[in-house]
Amino acid sequence: MPLGAVRRLVVEHVDPVLGRCRYVADLGARRIPNPVLVARRGDRFDAVIENRLPQPTTVHFHGLTLAEAQDGAGFDPIAPGESKAFRFEVRNRAGLYWFHPHPHGFTAEQVHAGLAGLLVVTDSEDAALDSSLALAPGNRLALALADARVAGDTLRPYAPTETDCLHGWFGNRALVNGALDARMPVAPGWVRLQLLNASNARGLLLAFREIGRVNERDGANVPFHLLGTDGGLLAAPAAVERVFVYPAERVDIAIDVSGRKEIAAVSLAFDPRHQARGGHLAHPHPAREHYPPLAAEKLCAPGSAGGAAGYLPDGAELALFTLRVAGAAWVAPPLPARISTLSDAVTDAPPRRMRLDFDERTGFLIDQSPYRTDEIAFSVGRGAREIWEIRNSPISMPHPMHLHGFGFRVLRRQGTFGPARGLASESGGRLPTDLGIKDTVVIWPNETVWLAVEFALPGDAAFHGRQRYMFHCHNLEHEDGMMMRNFAVE
Ligand code: C2O
Numbered sequence: 001m002p003l004g005a006v007r008r009l010v011v012e013h014v015d016p017v018l019g020r021c022r023y024v025a026d027l028g029a030r031r032i033p034n035p036v037l038v039a040r041r042g043d044r045f046d047a048v049i050e051n052r053l054p055q056p057t058t059v060h061f062h063g064l065t066l067a068e069a070q071d072g073a074g075f076d077p078i079a080p081g082e083s084k085a086f087r088f089e090v091r092n093r094a095g096l097y098w099f100h101p102h103p104h105g106f107t108a109e110q111v112h113a114g115l116a117g118l119l120v121v122t123d124s125e126d127a128a129l130d131s132s133l134a135l136a137p138g139n140r141l142a143l144a145l146a147d148a149r150v151a152g153d154t155l156r157p158y159a160p161t162e163t164d165c166l167h168g169w170f171g172n173r174a175l176v177n178g179a180l181d182a183r184m185p186v187a188p189g190w191v192r193l194q195l196l197n198a199s200n201a202r203g204l205l206l207a208f209r210e211i212g213r214v215n216e217r218d219g220a221n222v223p224f225h226l227l228g229t230d231g232g233l234l235a236a237p238a239a240v241e242r243v244f245v246y247p248a249e250r251v252d253i254a255i256d257v258s259g260r261k262e263i264a265a266v267s268l269a270f271d272p273r274h275q276a277r278g279g280h281l282a283h284p285h286p287a288r289e290h291y292p293p294l295a296a297e298k299l300c301a302p303g304s305a306g307g308a309a310g311y312l313p314d315g316a317e318l319a320l321f322t323l324r325v326a327g328a329a330w331v332a333p334p335l336p337a338r339i340s341t342l343s344d345a346v347t348d349a350p351p352r353r354m355r356l357d358f359d360e361r362t363g364f365l366i367d368q369s370p371y372r373t374d375e376i377a378f379s380v381g382r383g384a385r386e387i388w389e390i391r392n393s394p395i396s397m398p399h400p401m402h403l404h405g406f407g408f409r410v411l412r413r414q415g416t417f418g419p420a421r422g423l424a425s426e427s428g429g430r431l432p433t434d435l436g437i438k439d440t441v442v443i444w445p446n447e448t449v450w451l452a453v454e455f456a457l458p459g460d461a462a463f464h465g466r467q468r469y470m471f472h473c474h475n476l477e478h479e480d481g482m483m484m485r486n487f488a489v490e
């Protein structure tokens with residue numbers, strides 16, 4: 001539904017036993033649960049957000065460049081039973097963005113409860129690509145992929161042990177836009193998929209396999225093309241067979257399904273390099289003391305061990321969804337050589353260095369510091385360009401690091417080991433998914449990644465004065481576990 005049509009967005013607690021929640025777009029006459037929002041660049045959002053959860057919440061539009069007051073980052077949550085008006089203009093490039101809660105200490109639980117909505121932004125380049133792909137109606141899909149613990153067909157409530165809070169909460173089944181065992185009918189030709197990894201913690205190594213084909217080697221991957229990343233289209237499509245999609249990352253891909261019957265999207269098995277072990281983390285978060293959980297469960301209780309049952313560890317193979325191809329034979333047109341006017345990244349700017357560490361007493365740290373709500377870790381000038389050099393410790397985990405408000409470019413990776421190294425086919429040790437605009441980038445243990453960031457704020461009145469933003473790990477158990485810092489643009 002159009003972003004501009006939403007007048008009221010209600011955050012509902014629909015199942016207190018299993019702890020499930022949903023967003024409902026209230027249009028007066030109609031109520032649409034879990035809407036997929038669509039907007040053209042330049043469209044406006046002007047709505048009241050109503051919190052019907054028993055906990056504080058916020059709505060953060062992940063990837064959009066917004067003023068602090070519209071960013072929903074958790075500085076100013078909406079109390080239970082309260083409402084708040086939000087107004088902003090979509091200034092970002094066409095791409096897949098998303099919205100989710102961000103109240104510190106409650107984020108992981110609320111996102112996992114089902115609060116992750118999609119926002120598809122379009123513009124003229126995006127429309128031109130669709131017409132050169134000759135997309136059949138129904139062959140463009142926006143999908144949020146997440147994992148959950150499922151017993152029979154029932155989702156189990158979010159109840160992480162201390163071990164889960166260290167590694168992240170992993171499920172055993174995939175949900176696609178909230179549904180188990182998703183099967184989508186598509187027509188022969190190109191299929192364009194805009195995919196979000198909305199999992200709390202699981203990294204996906206996305207690949208496609210044809211099911212039940214006689215003449216093809218069983219299990220061979222179907223090649224596809226990467227069209228775009230978090231912040232929209234690449235300059236040119238890149239041919240790939242598998243891509244990493246870590247939590248909060250998005251990929252825009254084209255896959256030619258002509259002459260095939262059924263294609264399964266899977267996350268391939270890989271070694272996720274969880275090197276850090278043990279330790280006692282500072283859980284549960286003090287902010288939680290005053291509010292009940294969404295389901296009657298204890299979170300991150302000290303001394304609670306990892307229950308082996310009921311989930312697949314990070315890096316285990318996981319079935320995601322199926323595309324069923326039906327319709328008249330069709331030959332997909334060749335992909336255009338250039339699909340956007342994305343320019344090269346700026347490479348000379350003053351550096352800022354950051355380190356990701358693990359401490360057995362306090363958990364994961366950015367520059368040796370856990371999150372402090374009132375702290376401003378550093379300030380950057382309005383319009384400034386910087387090169388961020390982020391180094392992950394060897395005894396660590398892959399951390400999908402997310403910057404609020406500003407897209408960035410990945411310039412270089414160094415010290416990459418493990419499964420990401422094999423996919424580093426681009427200059428500077430980069431992966432094909434590093435070629436576009438990003439707002440979330442996974443940094444593997446022992447790796448150093450260089451990012452080019454530009455802190456450009458539009459000249460709107462809403463952006464006057466100091467604006468606070470966040471930089472954090474989007475493994476949501478790490479985020480709630482304090483792996484986050486505030487910074488300011490002034
Ligand atoms: Cu998607 Cu600070 O989050």
Ligand code: CU
Binds near residue numbers: 061063402403404
């Ligand atoms: Cu964000």
Ligand code: CU
Binds near residue numbers: 398399400473474483
């Ligand atoms: Cu992390």
